[in-house]
Amino acid sequence: MSQYQKPPKWRDPKVKLFPHQVGFTCPPHDFDAAPSDFLRMAPRSVGAHGRMLHVPDYEHRLDQRKKNFGLLEEFMECMANNGADVCGQVGSNWVHASGLGVEGIRQHCEMLSDKYETPFHMAGYAMVEALHALNVEKVALNACYHPSSWYLGTVGFLREAGFDVVWAGNFFDQGWFASQQEVDDCIWCFDEDLIWKSFDYTAEQAPNVDAYLINGMSNYRRAEDGIAQRPVHYDAALEERLGKPVVGHDIALYWRVFKTLGLAPETQQGRLLSSLKG
The missing domain is CATH 3.40.50.12500 (Rossmann fold)
Incomplete structure (x- = not known):
């Protein structure tokens, strides 16, 4: 199997709709607020796109999260192909349901980020990073x-x-x-x-x-x-x-995505998100 390569056209700012392009995914059967919430606080240079995971028989069980954990990689490939600069995963239970542990989740996020040339952040692990910060x-x-x-x-x-x-x-x-x-x-x-x-x-x-x-x-x-x-x-x-x-977990995820972009929210926020303003 050939190694993935992100389409090189996305290196050219002239072909991007937004200077900063963000992709969010969420569990099946949820209408997720993350793209809307993120855009409402972000600078005008940011665009956001949502892609729900598709599991027709999903019932929000922990074992289903573990079984469908691999769909996060499918999401990452789609978003990388479409020119996302950073991706965020909504849903706090996926990190512990995976059974990978804290270090295993860190390594998994790093692997997907490297493979698809697009930083990937999970809400459950972003909480850990935020509390350390x-x-x-x-x-x-x-x-x-x-x-x-x-x-x-x-x-x-x-x-x-x-x-x-x-x-x-x-x-x-x-x-x-x-x-x-x-x-x-x-x-x-x-x-x-x-x-x-x-x-x-x-x-x-x-x-x-x-x-x-x-x-x-x-x-x-x-x-x-x-x-x-x-x-x-x-x-x-x-x-x-x-x-x-x-x-x-929503606050932590948005903080981590903004941090990766090198941006800060333009609206008044709490301590964590406001820390990005220096």
Whole structure:
């Protein structure tokens, strides 16, 4: 089999639609907000393209993530062929579901980046990199909608990476829902007041940590217009409220992509994304 070569035409800025071209992928059966969120904070020089992974019988099980892990390479080849400068993978559970471990994920991202001549970042590993950049050790995890089998995998991944996870609990553990099924029935979209209440609860359980984290890619619907927003939209306000850095997997992934591009968001953001502005 011949070695992959990225089409050389993409070295010529004159044939690119945007000076900085970003590709995102997400799990099957999700309409992902990442391309929209990223563009809304990015300079005009940035273009973003999304490509969902295709698994017709996907049911968001951890074993399906492991089974279909190879689709990330297919995504990378497609994006490299289409001229992406950097790619990001949305979905925090894929790193621990893979069974590769922290170092194995780092090596896998490096392999795909080198092979397809396009940097590749996974949300779960971007969280590790972001926490190192913030120089934090003790963290608490607002596991939001993730069932225990999901968020305990995240806790294990973070601990393997060297972080002290002092406390972790999801919306059911926190007492906002009568069962995990009720949480699941919301399809990862909740009333806006829950992001404030759940972080207040998390801070009460672990007041002495260095940073507060939130799992995955949850969404919170504004009462005034029904628009659903991910944690990145609440980051700065949460940090002012709690007095600590707040990092979500969405925030960490966008930070890592911006860092690779050598750019910073143009909008007001929380501590991690604002650090890119120097």
